[in-house]
Amino acid sequence: MCPACYINGLLLLIFGASGAAIIDNLYFQLLMAVVTAGGMWWMYKAYKRNNGKGGLYKNVKNTIIYLLVFAAGYVTAAYQTHSFWSPVAHDTVIQEQIGN
Secondary structure (H helix, E strand, O other), X not given: OOHHHHHXXXXXXXXXXXXXXXXXXXXXXXXXXXXXXXXXHHHXXXXXXXXXOOHHHHHHHHHHHHHHHHHHHHHHHHHHHXXXXXXXXXXXXXXXXXXX
16 A cells, blocks of 8 residues: 555645644635545555455554544644643643743
């Protein structure tokens, strides 16, 4: 399987589908539909480069691994940037040291 094709397709599918779900502007929804279609094309391209090697088990395992890596990055970014975590994170400690 072509890892670059697979990762590109997976990212385009994730961002295209989630963007289409949360945006109310028609033009951006059309853009996200194009991004989602591009993700499907990249996944098809990765499937064609696979040439029947690996099988379903390997494809499902790769999908789960990539989703777990993406989820770990998302949770880390949410922990660092979301206001819910600001009392726990380093922001309040630094502000107390400065005196603000």
